[in-house]
Amino acid sequence: MLLTDEQKRMYDGEYGPGTQKAISMLIEYGEVWDAERMVKVHNVDSIIGGGEWLEQILEEVERVRAITTIHAGHSGGREYAKSIGLKEEVFQLSEKTEKETLDICVPKGFIPAMTCTPYLVGNVPMAGRVFSWSGSSGIIIGNSVFGGRGNRDAAPASVASAITGLTPDMLLLKKEHRYGQVLFELEDLDVENFNEADYGAIGYYIGGIANAKNVVVNGIPENISFDHLKSFLTPQPVSGAVAMCHIVGVTPEAPTVEEALGHKKPEMTVKIGKKEYRESWESLHTAKTDDVEIVFFGCPQVSVGDLGEIARLLEGKKIADGVKLVASAANEVYTLAQRTGYTNAIEEAGGIIVRGICIMGFPYAQLEVPATTGATNSAKAASYQARRGINIQYGSFEDCINAAITGKWGR
Amino acid sequence: MILKGKTVKKGIVEGEAIVSQLPFSYLGDLNPETGTVAPKGHDLEGQSIADKIFVFPTGKGSTVGPYVANRAKQTGNTPKGMICIDVEPVMAMVAIMNDIPMVHKLDKNPLEVIKTGDYIKMDATDGTVEVIKKGD
Numbered sequence: 382m383l384l385t386d387e388q389k390r391m392y393d394g395e396y397g398p399g400t401q402k403a404i405s406m407l408i409e410y411g412e413v414w415d416a417e418r419m420v421k422v423h424n425v426d427s428i429i430g431g432g433e434w435l436e437q438i439l440e441e442v443e444r445v446r447a448i449t450t451i452h453a454g455h456s457g458g459r460e461y462a463k464s465i466g467l468k469e470e471v472f473q474l475s476e477k478t479e480k481e482t483l484d485i486c487v488p489k490g491f492i493p494a495m496t497c498t499p500y501l502v503g504n505v506p507m508a509g510r511v512f513s514w515s516g517s518s519g520i521i522i523g524n525s526v527f528g529g530r531g532n533r534d535a536a537p538a539s540v541a542s543a544i545t546g547l548t549p550d551m552l553l554l555k556k557e558h559r560y561g562q563v564l565f566e567l568e569d570l571d572v573e574n575f576n577e578a579d580y581g582a583i584g585y586y587i588g589g590i591a592n593a594k595n596v597v598v599n600g601i602p603e604n605i606s607f608d609h610l611k612s613f614l615t616p617q618p619v620s621g622a623v624a625m626c627h628i629v630g631v632t633p634e635a636p637t638v639e640e641a642l643g644h645k646k647p648e649m650t651v652k653i654g655k656k657e658y659r660e661s662w663e664s665l666h667t668a669k670t671d672d673v674e675i676v677f678f679g680c681p682q683v684s685v686g687d688l689g690e691i692a693r694l695l696e697g698k699k700i701a702d703g704v705k706l707v708a709s710a711a712n713e714v715y716t717l718a719q720r721t722g723y724t725n726a727i728e729e730a731g732g733i734i735v736r737g738i739c740i741m742g743f744p745y746a747q748l749e750v751p752a753t754t755g756a757t758n759s760a761k762a763a764s765y766q767a768r769r770g771i772n773i774q775y776g777s778f779e780d781c782i783n784a785a786i787t788g789k790w791g792r
Numbered sequence: 793m794i795l796k797g798k799t800v801k802k803g804i805v806e807g808e809a810i811v812s813q814l815p816f817s818y819l820g821d822l823n824p825e826t827g828t829v830a831p832k833g834h835d836l837e838g839q840s841i842a843d844k845i846f847v848f849p850t851g852k853g854s855t856v857g858p859y860v861a862n863r864a865k866q867t868g869n870t871p872k873g874m875i876c877i878d879v880e881p882v883m884a885m886v887a888i889m890n891d892i893p894m895v896h897k898l899d900k901n902p903l904e905v906i907k908t909g910d911y912i913k914m915d916a917t918d919g920t921v922e923v924i925k926k927g928d
Binding site for chain 2: 406409410412413428430431432433434515516517532533534535536537538539552593622
């Protein structure tokens with residue numbers, strides 16, 4: 382790999398052993414795919430871990446070289462544990478680890494955003510620029526909505542990129558690897574009236590077919606909201622490993638189907654109609670009864686708009702006895718929703734808004750009274766929870782909140 | 793039999809092969825405290841990959857896989873070496889971060905020519921893998 386003089390100085394240890402280790406790892410990482418050079422990384426979102434390794438890679442590092450946020454963890458949950466009905470000790474160990482990690486990282490410029498939605502708190506990739514984010518939903522959103530360039534990087538690679546401001550020029554960073562390979566045509570679907578769960582079901586179907594290939598989707602309304610894009614893209618790396626989804630008319634690189642495909646024929650063309658939509662919905666909705674014990678939103682964490690929608694549906698109502706409603710948000714999003722009165726409306730109805738934690742793996746087993754049935758509008762959370770044996774009621778905000786109020790699933 | 797492939801992480805190791813037909817994620821598929829493969833129904837369920845040459849198709853799943861492998865390394869439960877058909881970034885970083893010699897893109901499909909129990913001599917630096925069949 383060709384290194385600039387500055388990169389050679391990093392490699393030779395002039396910036397200390399941590400930076401040297403970081404660039405050495407990135408060189409090895411790049412050589413696997415024959416990368417010829419390093420490129421500048423502007424945005425990093427990191428899942429931090431590794432104990433002793435972390436201390437080594439940060440040795441003599443003064444400051445990160447990219448906007449670097451820290452991803453959501455599990456540890457902030459202790460303050461909410463009681464209201465959700467969780468055993469408190471679940472969070473104690475991870476909280477200690479997280480505090481130790483932040484004590485090392487924050488003075489070096491890591492921003493403790495503790496979110497899986499870095500783009501909602503100011504860590505926004507620009508079109509054509511390179512980002513390295515650890516979360517699969519952020520990666521596909523960064524590529525497909527913002528037009529940034531990011532790979533499905535391993536978490537330690539993102540940490541090394543924060544330290545060096547560099548990543549190898551490979552895979553999805555290169556124009557020729559970004560074109561669509563599988564074309565999906567939506568037909569005979571009422572997309573204009575789709576809600577977030579409808580989009581989630583379609584996205585989940587796409588990921589299952591495309592696996593790790595780049596996707597082109599034709600037939601999504603050009604005025605689709607950002608929140609709906611988030612619901613549509615997030616499940617694609619859950620049922621599959623999609624990191625680039627060209628939404629024709631929305632994705633900066635996809636003004637037309639032909640351009641999204643790089644003027645080549647797709648490897649495969651797949652029609653999605655009512656039958657595929659129904660099949661996907663049924664695969665997400667695994668509950669066989671109308672029971673609801675927990676309603677959860679925020680995988681990925683909710684936006685202010687989402688909290689507004691939850692507040693509107695809960696306004697003046699009460700959540701049924703025996704049901705818990707939990708929404709997960711970034712701290713900053715919570716603060717904005719507080720100013721608009723949304724958090725009040727939700728909390729007065731008995732809802733709980735948790736901040737700074739990941740609820741993808743909602744710890745049902747760690748409840749004082751273990752639950753077996755959950756309702757959500759997140760296809761990602763539905764899929765992961767079902768793998769743990771939880772019965773899922775899958776539906777929109779409206780479906781889920783009606784269930785929270787009545788205590789029964791009624792879709 | 794000698795196979796020729798491409799380096800993911802340099803190093804020279806030898807040991808007994810353990811082969812899985814399934815894409816692998818260190819988060820979820822491995823218990824880092826014991827080195828055994830955890831999920832029910834996995835083709836290596838309950839078996840240990842520690843100190844073996846681990847042969848599998850590719851990586852999958854969470855980007856924190858390398859951290860889980862790092863935990864397994866501290867408990868002495870990482871494989872000695874890894875061979876896969878075609879690596880993806882997360883699994884490549886498992887090998888790089890934890891110094892586990894690894895090759896991919898071999899000239900023959902390793903899942904077909906290597907069987908659990910075969911003895912492997914691997915030079916991941918120049919990308920060669922010698923397979924000594926069990927019983928030879």
